[in-house]
Amino acid sequence: MDTSAFSAAWMGLSGRLKSHLPATKSLLVTFFEWFGDLGIFCGRLARSTFVPPYEARELVRQLDEIGTKSLPLVALAGAATGAVLALELRDSLTVFGAKALLPAVIIFSIVKESGPIITGLVVSGRVAAGIGAELGSMKVTEQIDAIEVSAVDPYKFLAATRVLACVLMLPLLTLAADFCGILVGWVTDTLMQPISFRLFLESGLKSVNFNDFLPPTFKTAVFGLIIGLVGCFQGMRTQGGTEGVGRSATNSVVLCSLFIILADVLLVRLILVFFP
Amino acid sequence: MGESERTERPIVIKALHKSFGDQTVLNGIDLAVEQGETLAILGRSGTGKSVLLKLIIGLQEPDSGSIRVHGQEITGLALNELNEVRKKVGFLFQYAALYDSLTVEENVAFPLKRHAALSAEEQKERVRELLSSVGMEQHLEKMPSKISGGMQKRVGLARALALEPDVLLFDEPTAGLDPITAREIGDLILRLQEQRKRACIMVTHDIPNAKTVSDRLALMDGGDILAEGTFKDLQESRNEFVAQFLRNAF
Numbered sequence: 199m200d201t202s203a204f205s206a207a208w209m210g211l212s213g214r215l216k217s218h219l220p221a222t223k224s225l226l227v228t229f230f231e232w233f234g235d236l237g238i239f240c241g242r243l244a245r246s247t248f249v250p251p252y253e254a255r256e257l258v259r260q261l262d263e264i265g266t267k268s269l270p271l272v273a274l275a276g277a278a279t280g281a282v283l284a285l286e287l288r289d290s291l292t293v294f295g296a297k298a299l300l301p302a303v304i305i306f307s308i309v310k311e312s313g314p315i316i317t318g319l320v321v322s323g324r325v326a327a328g329i330g331a332e333l334g335s336m337k338v339t340e341q342i343d344a345i346e347v348s349a350v351d352p353y354k355f356l357a358a359t360r361v362l363a364c365v366l367m368l369p370l371l372t373l374a375a376d377f378c379g380i381l382v383g384w385v386t387d388t389l390m391q392p393i394s395f396r397l398f399l400e401s402g403l404k405s406v407n408f409n410d411f412l413p414p415t416f417k418t419a420v421f422g423l424i425i426g427l428v429g430c431f432q433g434m435r436t437q438g439g440t441e442g443v444g445r446s447a448t449n450s451v452v453l454c455s456l457f458i459i460l461a462d463v464l465l466v467r468l469i470l471v472f473f474p
Numbered sequence: 475m476g477e478s479e480r481t482e483r484p485i486v487i488k489a490l491h492k493s494f495g496d497q498t499v500l501n502g503i504d505l506a507v508e509q510g511e512t513l514a515i516l517g518r519s520g521t522g523k524s525v526l527l528k529l530i531i532g533l534q535e536p537d538s539g540s541i542r543v544h545g546q547e548i549t550g551l552a553l554n555e556l557n558e559v560r561k562k563v564g565f566l567f568q569y570a571a572l573y574d575s576l577t578v579e580e581n582v583a584f585p586l587k588r589h590a591a592l593s594a595e596e597q598k599e600r601v602r603e604l605l606s607s608v609g610m611e612q613h614l615e616k617m618p619s620k621i622s623g624g625m626q627k628r629v630g631l632a633r634a635l636a637l638e639p640d641v642l643l644f645d646e647p648t649a650g651l652d653p654i655t656a657r658e659i660g661d662l663i664l665r666l667q668e669q670r671k672r673a674c675i676m677v678t679h680d681i682p683n684a685k686t687v688s689d690r691l692a693l694m695d696g697g698d699i700l701a702e703g704t705f706k707d708l709q710e711s712r713n714e715f716v717a718q719f720l721r722n723a724f
Contacts, residue, residue, distance in 0.1 A: 251588070336574070343533055344571035348585040348633075349557035 239431045243361065246353035256359045264325050264360070265367035269374055275320045276375030279312045280304065280383035288390065301393075301402035304383040309406065313376040314414050315462055318421035321364075321371060322454035326429040329360055330450030333433025334443040342434065357434065361426030368422030372415050409473040417465040424457045482545030484509055484641050484673035485530065490539035492525055499525050501697030502539070509640070510671030512663075514684035516719065517694035523677040524568070526694075527643045530675070531565055532556045543641060561589055564634030568646040570626035572618035578605065578629050579614040585636045604632040608662060624655035631662065644676040648683050656680060660687050681720065693719060 283304050291297050333356060336342050345352045384398045432450040436442045485507040492500040499522035507513050515523050528534045530541055532548055541548050543559050551559070572581050582601045586592060592600060605611045608628040618626055627647060634642060647663065648656035660683040667674060667687075678684050684691055685705045692702040693716055701708055701716045708716055 339569060339574075340567045340571040341573055343528075344565070344567060344573070344633075346533060347531055347560055347563075347565040348588070349560040350585070350588055351553070351557075 235435065236431055240427065243353050243357050246351050247358040247362070253355050253359050256355060257362055260359045260363035261367060264363045265370060268321050268324055268367070268371055271324055272317050272320055272371045272375045273378045275316050276313060276378035277382040279316050280308060280379035280381065281386045283307055283312065284383045284386035288387070298401070300387060301398045302405060304387070305380055305402035305406060306410065308376055308379040308383065309411050310414050313379055314372050314418045314421070315458070317368065317372045317375045318418055318458045318462070319455055321368060322421070322425050322458055323451055325364065326425045326450040326454040327447045329426070329429030330432045331443055331447035333430060334436035334446035337434060337436040338439055338443060352434070357430040360430055361423065364422035364426035365419050366422070368418040369415050372418045413469040413473045417469065420461055420465060421458050424461060425454050428454045428457065482542070483507065484544055485675065486542040487530070488540040490529065490541065491537045492522065492529060492534070493537055498697050503699060505692065505699065507673045507675060509673050511690060512667055512674040512676060512688040514688035514691045515675060515677045515694060516679070516681065516684060516691060521694045522697060523694055524645050527565070527645050527675065527677055530643060531560060531563055561637050562639050563641045563643060564637070564639035566627070566630050566634045566642070566644045566647055568649050570630035572626055572629055574618060577614065578610065578616050578618065578621070581618065581629055582632045582636055584633065589637055604635055605629070607635070607666070608632045624651050624659065627651070627659055628662065635666070640672055642672050642674045644674065644678070646678055647676060648678065648680045656683060663687050
């Protein structure tokens with residue numbers, strides 16, 4: 199390439215970069231603004247959560263709304279995961295001559311990773327969208343303003359109760375997903391080669407200890423924190439009528455799913471370090 | 475309430491400025507409302523009437539200026555101090571802003587549960603009394619989505635009255651209602667005002683209703699109060715905009 203061609207190409211590239219500069223700058227500003235606003239939101243939420251009076255009745259309502267009503271979906275997702283694992287792993291383990299390890303692999307896989315992450319993602323789909331849309335709709339119809347005008351802190355009444363409910367319910371829902379996954383994994387396995395549930399559990403749980411079970415289950419409390427925080431944050435900053443409500447619901451799900459996956463990577467690494 | 479607070483006018487606003495970006499919404503408003511007086515604020519859409527109400531209740535912060543409610547400066551107050559002021563001020567939102575997930579009864583009980591030292595029975599009785607005063611005692615168990623716009627306004631009014639405020643703020647109380655229901659809401663406000671003399675500010679486009687309900691009217695334009703006085707004073711105003719505004723209303 200001669201010098202003039204190189205210079206022309208460079209000019210073209212720098213011109214294109216310059217033309218994209220304002221858009222990139224605005225994107226970066228929006229990105230940092232979002233995290234800044236989230237930080238302020240978390241600070242105000244933390245103050246509201248720990249200062250009395252507490253909204254116990256609303257918390258109980260949210261525990262039911264977020265926990266009990268998510269149970270069928272989580273159970274179904276856990277069951278499906280158990281069935282798929284049993285079907286897929288049977289052939290693979292047979293190839294390696296390790297068919298006897300099937301119960302252990304199913305239980306290990308569900309308890310350590312599949313159960314928690316499936317629960318986190320399923321609940322983020324149902325609950326984060328619900329919180330984003332509900333609070334978004336309350337925001338655009340001035341219901342949040344009405345709460346403030348009634349001298350009630352909306353962070354305490356709306357956000358703290360939802361975030362706490364998510365944190366408390368996610369580990370419990372994970373237990374339900376784990377149980378359904380293991381149960382349906384056994385049913386699928388026994389349909390192809392009969393094995394008693396007791397024998398399935400005994401051979402599966404032989405090498406599983408509490409370090410394999412408790413940290414992965416309790417890490418879902420962090421997923422709950424992400425779902426509650428992002429859903430409430432997106433909902434309470436909704437602008438622009440019904441279109442804004444839709445945007446809040448969608449953004450809540452997308453961001454929650456993304457953050458849950460990223461948090462999972464970090465948490466798995468931490469669990470491996472602290473619970474070897 | 476202290477002696478000095480009682481003697482102060484309930485609402486005094488001085489040199490209030492508020493802008494959103496480049497747009498100046500309030501440009502040095504001065505306003506005062508006496509106890510027992512109803513002031514109607516009129517003006518074209520987007521002239522900052524609702525913003526003014528939100529500044530008075532502390533939902534937004536002014537850029538500069540002073541807002542005193544019963545003698546207490548509310549700009550720059552901490553949240554817990556602001557909440558104490560809010561308990562003395564009732565607010566009726568443009569579309570009532572009833573909580574979707576609560577029944578009519580629970581909506582009215584919402585502030586009572588948190589701020590009134592009442593037993594469950596007394597609280598129930600108070601809610602019934604409030605709903606009865608707005609003609610909604612038959613609809614206790616209904617959800618807000620199951621009642622009409624006019625009924626929602628009545629319930630919103632009952633909720634605004636729950637803590638027996640000394641000051642009432644109405645944001646377009648008759649917006650979106652048919653003329654008959656709008657008249658009923660106007661009559662209701664008038665009746666409540668006759669029963670207990672509160673200081674009221676009503677933002678509205680409904681001039682016939684404002685004429686009936688209010689003691690004084692203020693016409694806003696361009697972030698300022700263009701004219702202020704009784705309906706007769708406004709009718710006699712030589713300002714072209716005031717004359718045109720009133721002419722178009724009838």
